[in-house]
Structure formats: structure tokens, C-alpha cells
Amino acid sequence: MAVMDDMLTTDALATMNRLEKGDEGVVFSVPDVRLLASLGIRLGKRVRVLARSFASGPVIVDVGSRSVVVDRALAAQITIRK
């Protein structure tokens, strides 16, 4: 798990699975899954939720104008600072 250096402002943190459609934020912590980095979900990257699938389906986020599909369970391990 990689975490952003400044641990001071932890007030507006939320895990990615809790974000609503249209919510935006910066990646604050990510689990150690290399594919996440390759897909652009790295510390400090700005993400925006494009859609939430139904039936506990994945969260789809826009990262640097790529649309990345993230499993709901994996999204629960990614923290975003709003």
C-alpha cells in the first residue's frame, strides 16, 4: 500500500467505492496492484467517477482522459481525497 506523503489533511478522504457519479478527487492511497499504476491510478492522480454499475458492479473512473473500470471490492481499497 502506497500512501501520499502529507498525512495531515485526512478530513476529506473517501474510498473510491463510496464516490458518486460525477465526484472528483486525487488518489491518496492505492493497494499494491501493478496494473492499477499502468492504468493511470497512481498517487496524486486526479480521478472522476463516470459511472457506477448496478448489482455491485464496478466503478468506472476517468483518469487523464482514459476510462478505467475498477472492481467495487478493489475500489474499496483505494482512498481518494476530495
Added chain:
Amino acid sequence: MHCATTKTRDNSHKKILLMGLPNVGKSAIFSRFTGLHVMVSNYTGTTVEFTEGTMTVGEESYTLIDVPGVYDIKESIDDAERVAISMLEEKPDAIVFVVDALNLESSLHLLMQVLEYGLPTVVALNRVDLLKVRSVQIDTRVIQAGLNVPVVPTIALGGDSLDAVKTRLSEVLVKQEKPRYVLEEDDKRWDRVERIVERATKPLPAEASAKPDRFAFLIRPWPGLPIALGVLLLVFATVIGLGMGLRQFIIMPLFEGVRVGEQTVGLFPWIRAGVDALGIDGTLQRILVGDYGFLIKGIEWPFGLVLPYVLSFYLAMSILEDTGYLPRLAVLLDGVFRKIGLPGNTIIPLLLGYGCGIPAILSTRSMRSRKQRVAVAVMISLAVPCVAQSSAFMFLLVEHSLLALVLVFLIGLLALVLVGFVMDRIKRQPMPFTLTELPEMLAPTPSLLGKKVFIRVKHYVKDGAIPMVMAIFATAILYELGVLDVAGRAMAPLVSGWLRLPEEAATPLLIGIVRRELAVLPLIDMDLTTVQLFTGAVVALFYVPCVAMIVTLAKEFNAKVAVGTLLFTTTTALLIGGLLARLGGLLTMWFG
């Protein structure tokens, strides 16, 4: 997947690797360089097995290898990555690395890992034509200077930009130019990539900058779900409408003939007249033009009945593939599929299965869990009718009972869900995360689409129609020699007793082992009741997939899976068939 030679490695030949992220146009570049046709689609993982072909650079000929797309070569989590790593370790003569202009960061990150192998490399910066959509500009000189490699902007789907790649390639090959590259620690690599990308990209004055979430509505439950239903219905209607039209107005008039004055002009009248004129009679005459007449049915079934639907199916499917809609459908349905332990992209092999089961089973290779692959393969073998069998169902049922036709397909769908559900409960395993990238939505290119449909129709003729003709020929001989009669009597308890079909319906059960549609077609001329037609169709649906699919199962998995599927499908077919015959009998008694 079958057109280029696969896995035949010739070590004496000089090798060039074609590498890059998934879905960046490697296969398109491969086709242009080698003249071989490789299936190209707008989703990740089209090339699961590597393909190779020959290309000339300068005077020399090289073997060009289309390496499956990977994101990372440090973490070998799947087959594609292991293949890529082992190929790099074999020290090829050069590498053509395809960078996705729309996805610079991840491309350059992978490129840096590849450059660490110190091999002569040329970078093709592909899809530069799509940069306008994103309203950005890329300065290739920055990348060239930052990583010490030649960079050529390309458009793989058109234009002559690829010639420039070849020119640069011949230069690095002659000079044996190796990249001067400083090794980077794992966690520093992304920083360096980000710095290069920042300097290399400039935003264009945004005139009509298209937003990346333009198509996000397709993956939201509303209106995504109704749209998905609409798209699938439209595909279904196109396949049936176009197929029927082709058959009725073009192909059958050619075969059965049209009246011109006193005469009927067409292929079949001409064949019959020809056989008469040669004075052929008796058994030989019946083998050629009788009930299973090889010269009549051997042409009508594969080319009159099935070919029109093969054409219309693959036209519709190829359009779906090239737009980039399929991965969106997969994401939309991911949550639902997970309820039966499968990822959403299972929808792609299932849809392909309605064309032919073999490419469908091969396409499951991009799935990460073996258990999931086996589950999908069994589902397809049992309850997804191929296009040949579907067209046979349509021909058999459409005039008797449209309801029965729809019911056959619905029973298939129901069985799919049930099998998925049961297979999931048998051996519960933690599922891999769904984590992927959605490709751009693109308008299909007509020339590319035409080529793709052509390749698939060619496959059908070679691997589908020709075996069908041979099977019909064998059937004609066995039928005329009375062998099928004897078999029919021997199987009477099963066929007439249990399935309540006439004795002669043993024939489709016997020849249906060879091909899926042959379990249906002989029923057409048997004068059956609606209940019998329905029973026959459902038995055929669940029955033995076909010889070629059983062989594919054995090759892809093992003999156990193949034999297991064979037994499972056959018993399911016969069991459900017998029950339906009884249920249908009761219903007929009650409602007359």
C-alpha cells in the same frame, strides 16, 4: 487466429518483435507489414496466441512476431506476459514498439522496461490521427530525446506512415543501434515517464474538444440497460432479416431456378438434368440427387441455408466489435455475471458462440481463471447454438410455430444461467478483480469491416461447409445402403419410445455428432407435429456440440473436460427431450 502460421518457430530466421500495450493497433501494423490477415478488434486481448509472418526490410527478410499486448513485463501474471518476456529473452534482432498516442504514459512505462533489454528498437507512435479528438499535440522529438530511440508517428489503419517505420528499422538494423539507456529503479520509472509526457504534450486550442465521458451513458444502468437490450434486439433482427433476405431473394433462386419462358434455369434443375443425361440411375442416382442427395443437399444446406446467416451474423458481430461497444456491455453486466462467478466480459465468448463455438472457446484464453474458462466452455458447448444450427432451427420452426422457435432460444438462455450457477457452486474460488480499460468508441472502417467478414466467411467455408458436405456425402451413402434404417430400428426404444419421435429421427442423432446443424436438418423433411419438432430442436440444441468442438476442448483443456462435456451434453439433451415430449403430449391432450 488461424490465418497466419502459429507457433512454428524457425530459429535460422532473423526475428523482429512487434510489441506494445493491448489494443494499440499492433495487429493492424502486423497485417500491413506481412500482408497476412490477422483478426483486429476494438477490445483488449485479440491476440492471445502469438502470430508470425515474414516481412522484408531493405534486402533481408525477417520473421515478424506479433506479441500479445501487455501492460507490464515485470509482473508476469498471465500467459500473455510470460510469452512476451520469454521472447525478449531470446534476443530478437530488433523491436518495433507501438506506442499509443492516446495513452502515452502507460506506453512509455512499458517501453522503458523493454528498452532495458538493450535491443535495437524503433518506436511507432500510433493512432496520432485520434489526437485531434483529445485536442492535444505530441512532440515526438521530446520522446526521442528523452528515451534515446527513433520515434515515427503512424496511422496503422491507413496512409503510408508505416514506410517510415521500415526505413528507420533498416537503419537501426544496419548500424545495430542499441538504445543507450540508463536503468531505472521500479518506483522512479513512473516519475520519469510523467516528466517526459508533460514536456511532450501540448493542448491544442480546444475547438471541438470531445469529452472523454461522451459515451459514459452506455455504462450507466439507466439508460445503458435499455440501450443494451435494444442493441441486442437490433443485432438479432439484422441477422435474421438480412440472412432470410439473402437466402430467399438471391441464393435460393440461383439454386432452385427461376422460370424463363418454358424452362426453369438454375443450379439444381441443371444438376438433375445432368445426372439424367449421364444415364445414372439406381442407388448411385439416389446418392447424388435423392433424399440426402449429395449434389443437392450437399450444396443447399451449407450454402443455401447456413451461408446467408453466417454472412449476416458476422457482419453484425464485426460492427459490434469494432465500435468498442462490447467492452461497455461487459462492464454494464459485470455485476450480474459475478453473481454466477463469472466476469462481465464472459458476454464476448458467449456472443461469439452464437457464430461458432471454436473461436468462442479460444477467446476465453484472455480470462485469468482456468475454472472460469472451463465453465464458459461448457456453457457454450451445451446451450449456445452456432449460427449454422440457429439457421437450421429457423428453417425448421419458423413456418410451424414462431413461439416454438423463440422458446428454443429461451430454453438455451435459461440453461446457460443454470449451468453457470451450478458450476459456480461446485468449486467456489475467489474471483480475480475486474480491472481494465475501456477502448475509445470508434466508427467502424468499412474496408476493415469487409476484410474481417471476408476472413470469417472464408473460415466458415473451409472449416464448416466442407466438413458438412463430406458428412452429407457419407450420410447419403449410409442412407441409401440401408445402414441408417438398421441403426434407426436399433435405437427405436430411445428415439420412438423415450423421445416420441419417428424411428428415422435416429439419423439426425447419429450425424449430429459430426456437426451441430446436422442434428436438426434431417428433421425438416419428416412431417412432424409441433411437439415433435420442438422436442427434436431442444434435443439438438443440448446435444453433442460437434466433433471439432470436442477436439478443441481436449486441446485447450484436457481429455477429461472433453469427455465430460460430451457425456454431460448428451445426457442433458436426451433427458430434457424425453421430459418435453411428455409435457408437450399432456398439453396437447388438454388444449387439443
